[in-house]
Amino acid sequence: MTPAGADAGVDGGPSLTPPPSTRAEQPAAYEVLGLKETEYRLIVEKLGREPNGVELAMFSLLWSEHCAYKHSRKLLRRLPTEGERVVMGPGENAGAVDIGGGCAVAFKVESHNHPSAVEPFEGAATGVGGILRDVFALGARPIAILDSLRFGELDSLRSRHLLDGAVRGIGHYGNSIGVPTVGGEICFEAPYEHNCLVNAMCVGLAKREQMVRAAAAGVGNALVLMGASTGRDGIGGASVLASAELGEGDAAKRPTVQIGDPFEESKLLECCLELLGEGLLVSLQDLGAAGLTSSASEMASAGGVGVDIDVARVPLREADMEPFEIMVSESQERMLAVVEPAKIAEVVAVCEKWQTGAAEIGAVAGHGLVRVLHGAEVVGEMPVEALVDGCPLYDLDPAAPEGWIYDNRATLDPDASAAETLLALLAAPSVASKRWAFEQYDSIVGSRTARRPESADAAVLAIPEAGTAIAVSIDGNGRRVACDPYAGTVEAVLECAQNLACAGAEPLGLTNCLNFGNPEKPAPAWQLDRSVQGLADACEALGVPVVGGNVSLYNEGPEGPIYPTPVVGMVGELPEAGAAAPSAFAAEGDAICLLGPFEPTLEGSELAKQRGELGPGLPQPEVAAVAAACAAVRDAVRTGALASAHDVSDGGLACALAECAIGAGLGCRVDLQHLRERGCTPEEALFGEGSGGFVLSGERRRLEALANDGVAVLYLGQVGGEEIEIAAGDRSLSLPLADAETAWRSLGERI
Amino acid sequence: MRWGVLQFPGSCDERDALHACERAGGEARLVWHEERGLDDVDAVVVPGGFSYGDYLRAGAIARFSPAMEAVADFAAAGGPVLGICNGFQVLCEAGLLPGALLVNEGMRFVCRQVELLADGPISHVSRGKSAHRRLSIPAKHGEGRYWAPDEVLDGLEANGQVAFRYAPGQNPNGSAREIAGVRNAAGNVLGLMPHPEHAVDEMTGSTDGLRVFESVAGVPA
Numbered sequence: 001m002t003p004a005g006a007d008a009g010v011d012g013g014p015s016l017t018p019p020p021s022t023r024a025e026q027p028a029a030y031e032v033l034g035l036k037e038t039e040y041r042l043i044v045e046k047l048g049r050e051p052n053g054v055e056l057a058m059f060s061l062l063w064s065e066h067c068a069y070k071h072s073r074k075l076l077r078r079l080p081t082e083g084e085r086v087v088m089g090p091g092e093n094a095g096a097v098d099i100g101g102g103c104a105v106a107f108k109v110e111s112h113n114h115p116s117a118v119e120p121f122e123g124a125a126t127g128v129g130g131i132l133r134d135v136f137a138l139g140a141r142p143i144a145i146l147d148s149l150r151f152g153e154l155d156s157l158r159s160r161h162l163l164d165g166a167v168r169g170i171g172h173y174g175n176s177i178g179v180p181t182v183g184g185e186i187c188f189e190a191p192y193e194h195n196c197l198v199n200a201m202c203v204g205l206a207k208r209e210q211m212v213r214a215a216a217a218g219v220g221n222a223l224v225l226m227g228a229s230t231g232r233d234g235i236g237g238a239s240v241l242a243s244a245e246l247g248e249g250d251a252a253k254r255p256t257v258q259i260g261d262p263f264e265e266s267k268l269l270e271c272c273l274e275l276l277g278e279g280l281l282v283s284l285q286d287l288g289a290a291g292l293t294s295s296a297s298e299m300a301s302a303g304g305v306g307v308d309i310d311v312a313r314v315p316l317r318e319a320d321m322e323p324f325e326i327m328v329s330e331s332q333e334r335m336l337a338v339v340e341p342a343k344i345a346e347v348v349a350v351c352e353k354w355q356t357g358a359a360e361i362g363a364v365a366g367h368g369l370v371r372v373l374h375g376a377e378v379v380g381e382m383p384v385e386a387l388v389d390g391c392p393l394y395d396l397d398p399a400a401p402e403g404w405i406y407d408n409r410a411t412l413d414p415d416a417s418a419a420e421t422l423l424a425l426l427a428a429p430s431v432a433s434k435r436w437a438f439e440q441y442d443s444i445v446g447s448r449t450a451r452r453p454e455s456a457d458a459a460v461l462a463i464p465e466a467g468t469a470i471a472v473s474i475d476g477n478g479r480r481v482a483c484d485p486y487a488g489t490v491e492a493v494l495e496c497a498q499n500l501a502c503a504g505a506e507p508l509g510l511t512n513c514l515n516f517g518n519p520e521k522p523a524p525a526w527q528l529d530r531s532v533q534g535l536a537d538a539c540e541a542l543g544v545p546v547v548g549g550n551v552s553l554y555n556e557g558p559e560g561p562i563y564p565t566p567v568v569g570m571v572g573e574l575p576e577a578g579a580a581a582p583s584a585f586a587a588e589g590d591a592i593c594l595l596g597p598f599e600p601t602l603e604g605s606e607l608a609k610q611r612g613e614l615g616p617g618l619p620q621p622e623v624a625a626v627a628a629a630c631a632a633v634r635d636a637v638r639t640g641a642l643a644s645a646h647d648v649s650d651g652g653l654a655c656a657l658a659e660c661a662i663g664a665g666l667g668c669r670v671d672l673q674h675l676r677e678r679g680c681t682p683e684e685a686l687f688g689e690g691s692g693g694f695v696l697s698g699e700r701r702r703l704e705a706l707a708n709d710g711v712a713v714l715y716l717g718q719v720g721g722e723e724i725e726i727a728a729g730d731r732s733l734s735l736p737l738a739d740a741e742t743a744w745r746s747l748g749e750r751i
Numbered sequence: 752m753r754w755g756v757l758q759f760p761g762s763c764d765e766r767d768a769l770h771a772c773e774r775a776g777g778e779a780r781l782v783w784h785e786e787r788g789l790d791d792v793d794a795v796v797v798p799g800g801f802s803y804g805d806y807l808r809a810g811a812i813a814r815f816s817p818a819m820e821a822v823a824d825f826a827a828a829g830g831p832v833l834g835i836c837n838g839f840q841v842l843c844e845a846g847l848l849p850g851a852l853l854v855n856e857g858m859r860f861v862c863r864q865v866e867l868l869a870d871g872p873i874s875h876v877s878r879g880k881s882a883h884r885r886l887s888i889p890a891k892h893g894e895g896r897y898w899a900p901d902e903v904l905d906g907l908e909a910n911g912q913v914a915f916r917y918a919p920g921q922n923p924n925g926s927a928r929e930i931a932g933v934r935n936a937a938g939n940v941l942g943l944m945p946h947p948e949h950a951v952d953e954m955t956g957s958t959d960g961l962r963v964f965e966s967v968a969g970v971p972a
Contacts, residue, residue, distance in 0.1 A: 171860050175891070176801040178763025263761050263804025270760075355760055440860050442891045444949050444956075445799075447767045452956070462954060578954050 033060035039392065046386040054372055054380035057324040059387065061290035062297060065553050068391040071519035072551040075396070075529060078536040083545035085508050091302070093137040093214050093286060095547025096206065097509040099573055101466030104208050106140040109148070109201035109474065109513045109569045111552035115257040116198035120165025121172070124198045125260035128173040129332055131202040133286035136269050137335065139211040139276040140204030143446055144461055145174045146474045147184035147200050148513070148567040152193030154429040159188065160751055162196045170200070171440040176262035177269065181441035182449055182459035183472060188429040189479055191406055194557025199513045201474055201569040205463060210276050214285040215302035216338050216364045221282055223296065223307060223362040224344065226351055227268040227334040231317035234258035234291070234330025245518060245556040264333040264356070271354035272335055280347050282338040291329045295336045296362075297370050301388035309362035310373040323379045327372060338364060398529045399522035403616060405560070406482060410612030418686060418733035422724075425606055425651040425687060426658055427743040429750070436748035450577035454663070455584070457502035457647055462577040469577035471505035473570050477650070478563030480689075483604035484618035485527040489534030489566045494626045494691040496570035497542055498647035501630035502694070503580040504637030505572030510539060512549040512568050517561025519553050527564035535566060541623040544570065579638055584663025586643035588720040591700035592657070592670055595713045596629035597622050598648060599678055600688025606651045607687040619690060626692040628710040633694050641702045648693030654686040654733075656695045658724055662741045670717030671727040682731035752777030752968050755792035757822070757838070759784045759813050763800030764948060768835065771948035772796065775964035784816040794831040794967055795822055797838030799946060809852060809894045810840035819845055832940045833967045836892055839932070839942030848935055848942045849907060850899035855892070856925025862891035864956065865945055866918035867931050886915075886959040888945040890923050895944040897926035897933070904928055910936060915943050941967060
C-alpha cells in the first residue's frame, strides 16, 4: 500500500517534499505512517538529516508499537526471566527451556488480532504461519499449536463470521503444514465485538546442539533470503494496522493483511531444519512484521554488526516494486539466514531440493549501519542502533477508571432455578464444548498427542527423544481481568498451573500475549500496568520464568477498549505422557473430592455476567496456597492416585462437576455442605469462581490422604447414576445428565 | 519386510507412517518424490498430508511425480501398496484405485476417532480373523467423501473390493455406501481415508491400525 497522502518520491518512498510541517491540508508523511512529530524530529536528529522515503518507511515500522514495544517495554522489565532450565529468553525468536536428553522445548504466543478482525481467514492463518516460523527459526521442529481466541457475543453475525473464518484459517494452515493443534480456548464477550483476538502459540522441539540464535555474525558472511518471493502484500501491517485502533474504513485495510501459503512454509520448514541439521547456517531469523526491515535490523543489532542489503537481488512477485516496498513487505513464508561464503552453494542446493527460493541479497558488514542498496546506488543508510534501539520508550499515564467501564447485559431469567441456571451456564458459549472448533483441526499428526482436546485439562505430548513428556496450557479470562487487572492476571497464571497439575506436569516456563486497549489512554494504561504486575508477581511466586511473549495494544473499537486480556501459555514437564489424568470421571462408585483453597465468589463470574451484575473487584488469590494444591495434585497424578482431575474454572464447581460427568457419561451425587462451611452461600458454592479448586475422583481413602497442612481436601460425593445431583441448601439441584450434555454440546448448532 | 514410505513436498504423516511400519514389524525408509527406484522395498505406503499443497485438487499433482510412476510399476507387478488419506487420494487420481474423494459433506475438515468395519470375508484385513472386525482409527481430512458411479460401486461390492466401511453412525464425510477404503481388483493396492498409522500405540488412543499394516505386509508380493 502506498500510504494515502504520500507521493512517490525520488527514492520510490513517500515523498518528504514539501516539508511535512508545512502541509496543513494533508497529514505529513510520517503521520500517515504512524509516527508522532516528536519521533520524527528524533529521527532527523539521529540521522543528522531528513530521512528519505525508504528510511522513513523503515523507521516508521521499527518505531511502531508493534515492533518497538514503546509503551510496554519498561513494564516488561518487571517480569522474571531467569531460571535453571531457561535456554533462550526474551529477545530471541522464541523462548526455550531444557527438558533433558540434549533436547529443549521452544515456545511462544503471538497475536494476529487486527489482521483477523479485518480478514479472519487469512489473518488467523498467517498468525499460525508466523508463530511457526518463530519457532523453527531457532532450529526447533514445531510439534504443537494452541490458540486463544476472543469474539463478541455469539448472537452477533459479525462474531460468528469472524469465528468461522478464524477457525477455518487456523485449520487451513496448521492442518496443511502438518503441525497438530492440540488445545486452546475460545471466549465470547461483547467488548471483543469489533476487535476480536487471535493469539496463536507454537511449541517446538529442538536438539540443543542444533539451536541457533538470531544474531548476525561474521563480517563478510552472506545474507541469504529463503522461501517465497516478495510481493506487495502486508505493506504497513505492523504500523497502520497493528498499532492503531480499529474503526471506520477497516475494509480498506485489507491489502495490509498477508496471504498465507502453508505449502510454501512446509517446504521452508523442512529446508531450514535440514540446513541447521547439517550446520550450514550461522544464524536464522524469520520475516514477520515489517519484513526484511525488522529481520535484518534486529539480526544486525543482536550481533553488534551492520548489514548491506541489495533490494535489486530480492526475488519479486511484481517487477516494479519500489525499494521501500521491498524493505517493508510482509509477504509470508520467508526466512533470512547468515551463511559463510564457502557454504552458499550447499545452502542453495538444499533449498533447490525443497523447491524453495534462495537468494544472496547482501552481507554482514562492520559499519554498524543498515545500508539499503539498489544495485550500485545507496537508497538508505541508517545506524542500526537508531533503528532498533532509538525509539523513545514511553511511560504510561495510568489512572484507574471510576467504576465499571463496560456494559452489563442480563440474559438470565432472575427467577431461574438452580438447575435452569446450570443449564444456562453450560450452554454459555465460553463454557460450552468447543468440539465444533477443535474437530476442524488435526490434533494428532506427529504421533505425540497423548491427550486430545477436551480429554484432559492440558494438552499432553510425548517426547520420546528425551524420554519425557510435556503438558501445555493456554489461558486468560479477560472478563475477570477487567474486574481486577492484577488479580485476574494472577488467576490466569494459576489457571495454567492448575491445568498442568491435572496432567501431572511441573511448570518449566511461560509465554504471554498482552492484549490491551490504547496505552495512551489512562484506563487501558492502568489495566496494562496492573496486569503486568500481577503476571510478574505470580510468576515470581511460582518460580516460573517468562521466556518470551508479545504485546498487542490499541485493541479498541468504536465502543471502547476490549476487556484487558493477558493470555498466558505455560509449558510443563511430566515423566510419562500416559500418566496424565483425564478430566472426566472414570468409574461408577468412585469418590469425588474438592482439593485446594477454593473460596468461590460470584464477582466476575459467568453467572454475574448473565445476570448483568458485573463490576469492579475480585478477591485476591492466595498464590502460595494454590501452588501447594498444584503440587499435591501433580504428585497424586504421577503416582496414579487419581482416576480423574479437573480444575474449577468458568461456571464454577457445578459446571466443573457437570463437565466431568458429561465426559464420562456418568452422573454424580454430591453435597456442597462442607464448602458452605467455608462461608459460601449455596449460590457461591455452586456457581462461584476463583482460583485453587480441583475436582478429583478416585478411591476415597487415597483422595483424602492428599490433605496436608497446606492443602484441604473435602469429600463431596460419588460418581454414578444418570443425574447430576448437587445438594446445596435451598439451591439444591438435580439435572438429567442427558440434558446437561445437550446444553454443553449446543455450540455447533448455534454457529 | 522392507517398507518404502513416499515423501512429497507437503506430506505430513510420512514420519508417523514410517514409525507405524516399524511397529508393525520391519524396516522402513522414506522414498523421495523424485526417486524412481523401489527395488529395495517389499511394500509401499503413500502417506497422508497435503502433497504439493493440494491447492488444485487433492492428489492431482502428486500422481505425476516420478515416485508415483515407480509405484504404478510396482503395483502392476503385484507389489503391495497402502494409500492413507492423501495417499488414497493420490492412488485414485493415478487410476490405481477406483473412485474419487470429494469435499466432505459438511464442507469442513474433520478430525475424529471413527469406528471402521473391515468388510467382507475376503478382505485382507480380516483374513484369519472374524469378518466385520471393528477397528477404532482416527480420521482427519477435508476431502474424504468417497464417490463413484453406482455401477462402479455395485461392482466393488460384488468383487469384495470394499475394504472398510464406517460403522453405522460413524461416517464423518458423507461417503457413498459408508465406504472408508477400497482395494483394486487384484487386491494388492489398498486405500483408506482414516489413518491407521495414528492408531499403533495405546498412548495415543488405539493400536487397531497395526492390523492394517500387518495385513498389507501379508499380501504376497
